[in-house]
Amino acid sequence: MKQEITIVKIGGNVVDDASTLEKVLQEFSQISGPKVLVHGGGKIASDLSVKLGIQPKMVEGRRITDEESLKVVMMAYGGLVNKGIVAQLQAMGCNALGLTGADANIIPAHKRNSGEIDYGYVGDFNIEDIDTARLQFLINGELTPVFCALTHDQQGSMLNTNADTLASGLAISLAKHYHPKLVYCFEKQGVLLDSEDDATLIRELNYLHYQQLKDDGIIHNGMIPKLDNAFAARDKGVKVVIKHALELSKPAGTVLA
Numbered sequence: 001m002k003q004e005i006t007i008v009k010i011g012g013n014v015v016d017d018a019s020t021l022e023k024v025l026q027e028f029s030q031i032s033g034p035k036v037l038v039h040g041g042g043k044i045a046s047d048l049s050v051k052l053g054i055q056p057k058m059v060e061g062r063r064i065t066d067e068e069s070l071k072v073v074m075m076a077y078g079g080l081v082n083k084g085i086v087a088q089l090q091a092m093g094c095n096a097l098g099l100t101g102a103d104a105n106i107i108p109a110h111k112r113n114s115g116e117i118d119y120g121y122v123g124d125f126n127i128e129d130i131d132t133a134r135l136q137f138l139i140n141g142e143l144t145p146v147f148c149a150l151t152h153d154q155q156g157s158m159l160n161t162n163a164d165t166l167a168s169g170l171a172i173s174l175a176k177h178y179h180p181k182l183v184y185c186f187e188k189q190g191v192l193l194d195s196e197d198d199a200t201l202i203r204e205l206n207y208l209h210y211q212q213l214k215d216d217g218i219i220h221n222g223m224i225p226k227l228d229n230a231f232a233a234r235d236k237g238v239k240v241v242i243k244h245a246l247e248l249s250k251p252a253g254t255v256l257a
């Protein structure tokens with residue numbers, strides 16, 4: 001019998017808000033059973049970048065990661081954010097282990113080589129290459145993996161990988177050993193009919209409805225890659241919920257049908 005595993009992804013606006021972050025980590029630490037946390041931090045990386053005099057460049061929600069920006073995201077995601085979260089979880093009694101995809105070679109990746117735009121040090125990975133046996137070994141050792149948005153190219157370089165994609169990939173790969181539930185937590189109540197009005201929550205969303213709402217411009221910006229990743233997981237049998245970070249332990253948000 002496969003056990004349930006919960007994969008929670010927290011976005012950049014949550015990570016950047018100390019009070020929300022503390023509350024969501026508190027709720028996360030109380031989830032029973034195996035669990036994995038994935039965090040973004042795009043906002044913190046952009047702020048740090050500006051402070052260092054490096055202008056952030058985003059194309060379709062993805063960071064153009066040149067050599068200097070790679071150093072910034074390694075510092076921000078792998079250091080500042082990841083270690084801060086691990087320390088907080090430890091204080092909450094959750095035995096967190098901070099990881100990038102390079103650690104224990106759990107998520108080997110390759111530099112994106114898509115034609116027109118050169119994204120620089122941005123990594124894509126094959127889900128089949130994720131070392132789920134190693135991950136299961138850590139989880140069986142009563143550890144809670146905490147992944148940041150970094151992978152590696154297996155040739156000595158770290159790569160920047162979108163945290164939503166990483167969370168979806170991990171959930172799909174973990175389906176080999178568990179029944180995965182993937183929870184995307186951010187600063188809105190879920191997928192909304194009006195992205196500025198939390199009262200317009202869509203409680204259940206199927207793929208056809210998603211396509212219509214996208215065509216009508218009701219779903220836009222960062223919600224499009226998030227839902228593409230979310231439906232990719234849904235298609236592989238992962239339960240997916242998109243909800244407000246402060247509702248982590250409540251039956252709230254948008255469930256993918």
Ligand SMILES: Nc1ncnc2c1ncn2[C@@H]1O[C@H](COP(=O)(O)OP(=O)(O)O)[C@@H](O)[C@H]1O
Binds near residue numbers: 014191193
């Ligand atoms: N229909 C919608 N419902 C909710 N949010 C939406 C919608 N369309 C666009 N968005 C925007 O998508 C953003 C979430 O995407 P993103 O910033 O990439 O998330 P995260 O911080 O979790 O990585 C929200 O902040 C919101 O402004």
Ligand SMILES: CC(=O)N[C@@H](CCC(=O)OP(=O)(O)O)C(=O)O
Binds near residue numbers: 123
């Ligand atoms: C390639 C790429 O764009 N990577 C993202 C990784 C961080 C992330 O995904 O953070 P959020 O969840 O806060 O958006 C970036 O650098 O912004």
